[in-house]
Amino acid sequence: MQKLAVEMNNVEFIYPDGLRALSDVNLKIYEGERVVILGPNGAGKSTLLMLINGLLKSTRGNVYVLGLSVEGKNLMEIRRRVGFVFQNPDDQLFCPTLWEDVIFGPLNMGLSKDEVEYRGYEALKAVGLENLKDRPPHHLSLGEKKRAAIATALAMHPQILILDEPTANLDPLGYIELVKILNQLHKERKVTLITATCDINIAPLIADRVYLLNKGKIVGEGLLREVLSNLKLINYANLQPPIITQLFANLVKLGIIKLDKLLPVTIDEAINEIMQLKKD
Amino acid sequence: MIKELLKAFEDLVYLERYPLLNGYLQKIDPRIKLFATAILIIVIVSTLKITPLLLLLITIISFTIVSKIPLKNFLIRVTIFIPIFAGIITLPLPFITPGLILTSFSIAGFSLNLTYEGVYKMILFTFRVWLSIAYLILLILTTKFTNMLYAMRRLKFPQIFIMLTSITYRFIFTFINESYRMILARESRITSKQRRLDIMRDLGNIIGTLFIRAYERGERVYFAMVSRGYSGEIKSINKLKIHVRDVIFLILTILICAVTILLNYLMVI
Ligand SMILES: Nc1ncnc2c1ncn2[C@@H]1O[C@H](COP(=O)(O)OP(=O)(O)OP(=O)(O)O)[C@@H](O)[C@H]1O
Ligand SMILES: [Mg+2]
Numbered sequence: 001m002q003k004l005a006v007e008m009n010n011v012e013f014i015y016p017d018g019l020r021a022l023s024d025v026n027l028k029i030y031e032g033e034r035v036v037i038l039g040p041n042g043a044g045k046s047t048l049l050m051l052i053n054g055l056l057k058s059t060r061g062n063v064y065v066l067g068l069s070v071e072g073k074n075l076m077e078i079r080r081r082v083g084f085v086f087q088n089p090d091d092q093l094f095c096p097t098l099w100e101d102v103i104f105g106p107l108n109m110g111l112s113k114d115e116v117e118y119r120g121y122e123a124l125k126a127v128g129l130e131n132l133k134d135r136p137p138h139h140l141s142l143g144e145k146k147r148a149a150i151a152t153a154l155a156m157h158p159q160i161l162i163l164d165e166p167t168a169n170l171d172p173l174g175y176i177e178l179v180k181i182l183n184q185l186h187k188e189r190k191v192t193l194i195t196a197t198c199d200i201n202i203a204p205l206i207a208d209r210v211y212l213l214n215k216g217k218i219v220g221e222g223l224l225r226e227v228l229s230n231l232k233l234i235n236y237a238n239l240q241p242p243i244i245t246q247l248f249a250n251l252v253k254l255g256i257i258k259l260d261k262l263l264p265v266t267i268d269e270a271i272n273e274i275m276q277l278k279k280d
Numbered sequence: 281m282i283k284e285l286l287k288a289f290e291d292l293v294y295l296e297r298y299p300l301l302n303g304y305l306q307k308i309d310p311r312i313k314l315f316a317t318a319i320l321i322i323v324i325v326s327t328l329k330i331t332p333l334l335l336l337l338i339t340i341i342s343f344t345i346v347s348k349i350p351l352k353n354f355l356i357r358v359t360i361f362i363p364i365f366a367g368i369i370t371l372p373l374p375f376i377t378p379g380l381i382l383t384s385f386s387i388a389g390f391s392l393n394l395t396y397e398g399v400y401k402m403i404l405f406t407f408r409v410w411l412s413i414a415y416l417i418l419l420i421l422t423t424k425f426t427n428m429l430y431a432m433r434r435l436k437f438p439q440i441f442i443m444l445t446s447i448t449y450r451f452i453f454t455f456i457n458e459s460y461r462m463i464l465a466r467e468s469r470i471t472s473k474q475r476r477l478d479i480m481r482d483l484g485n486i487i488g489t490l491f492i493r494a495y496e497r498g499e500r501v502y503f504a505m506v507s508r509g510y511s512g513e514i515k516s517i518n519k520l521k522i523h524v525r526d527v528i529f530l531i532l533t534i535l536i537c538a539v540t541i542l543l544n545y546l547m548v549i
Pocket of ligand 2: 045046047087164
């Protein structure tokens with residue numbers, strides 16, 4: 001039986017200025033899953049993520065993380081197990097050097113000096129930044145900062161890794177690199193990955209399951225291909241389907257090809273479909 | 281204009297090249313350096329004659345040279361601070377100090393006497409401020425920022441002070457860049473000559489926005505700290521050791537201080 005990593009029941013969040021950022025959110029994420037929260041700007045993705053490690057407190061409904069209710073007495077334990085990578089790395093990196101940033105978490109966990117150093121190096125190595133450990137963060141490139149931000153969370157050996165827009169503003173190479181790092185973590189350490197993004201094209205690369213969020217509500221949920229090939233739903237969520245899906249949808253509409261299955265949402269799936277069509 | 285100012289400021293604070301050089305002071309333990317600078321400054325401000333200060337001037341010039349810091353640049357940099365702080369304050373001194381009159385003249389019915397003692401006092405005061413700042417800047421130029429923080433921690437500076445210094449250092453560049461970008465963005469949309477009032481208004485807006493952003497960033501940074509288990513206390517590991525050269529440096533500094541104090545008693549001026 002799979003254990004729940006994150007559970008939200010009828011969660012609502014209203015900002016102090018009265019803005020309702022989330023309403024009636026229900027979700028279940030299991031340990032070891034790769035899940036993406038997909039939605040347009042302002043949908044409430046960042047808000048939702050911050051409810052998970054208790055940075056914000058839901059105004060109604062319950063949030064559970066690894067079986068613990070997200071509230072006062074459990075917060076320290078939850079933050080120890082949940083790594084959080086913020087949208088803007090300049091918020092995440094607040095120490096004078098990269099190294100100090102990376103060991104900030106482990107030090108707070110009260111680990112021994114050796115263990116702290118070991119984890120620092122290990123985390124920097126995982127993101128390929130071990131050569132830059134003494135650099136001040138403001139001298140790093142954006143791609144490096146993003147990886148550095150991930151390292152600061154990794155050093156705490158989290159069971160759940162939460163990433164807010166990890167690929168925003170990255171160049172294609174940085175993008176591929178990041179996807180590789182995340183999947184490696186998932187594979188080697190069985191980390192549960194929860195990513196929020198408005199970039200639909202990255203979703204298939206870093207997730208198996210998706211929640212669609214729009215205007216503070218979950219408007220769709222399911223396996224990646226099921227959800228992303230559902231053009232109506234995607235449009236309803238104020239998003240655009242992946243390019244490859246749009247291409248196939250148009251080919252079908254024009255009668256150029258016939259497809260009795262779901263539209264492909266990744267290049268690999270598209271190639272498979274084409275091979276299949278060639279065979280028939 | 282503002283652009284140049286910001287750039288200059290950035291140059292001024294981007295002092296991260298020198299601490300990495302392989303010079304004499306760079307190798308000294310930061311705790312010792314901080315301590316030595318503190319006693320040097322105490323000696324400077326309590327010295328009442330110019331000759332002993334000359335010894336400290338020669339000392340700092342030697343330190344600058346052996347630390348591979350460009351001397352001319354260093355002297356200019358220190359001197360920029362002087363007119364602002366000391367010059368204005370000491371301007372009346374030559375006239376209000378009683379003593380041997382050098383010349384006298386009258387302005388608007390007041391007669392002013394320029395006295396020898398007054399001029400001496402002014403030079404002495406300015407010189408002391410100049411030297412204190414010089415020693416401080418030399419400390420900053422030769423010490424990596426993290427090591428400075430470490431030294432402050434070991435010398436039992438208050439936690440909160442250290443943390444604030446650290447965060448200030450980290451974000452000052454970010455804010456400089458941010459304001460720089462905002463000013464550029466403003467200028468790129470200006471197509472005609474601006475009235476002074478408009479400039480002031482825009483500047484006000486930019487500063488206001490900066491404050492709001494700073495506030496919100498503060499909140500997010502706090503969140504980032506809390507997410508990583510921060511609970512009000514900054515912890516650290518460090519492995520700096522005191523070496524022989526550190527002790528030698530300290531003894532040297534104390535010796536120089538002693539000689540200065542001695543000269544202060546023995547010398548007439
Ligand atoms: N501190 C705050 N106070 C008041 N309202 C806020 C605050 N932070 C966010 N909001 C509002 O809450 C809503 C959801 O914001 P949130 O940042 O969660 O969206 P998001 O999906 O992460 O968007 P983006 O893709 O732009 O990051 C938005 O309408 C936003 O304006
Ligand atoms: Mg967001």
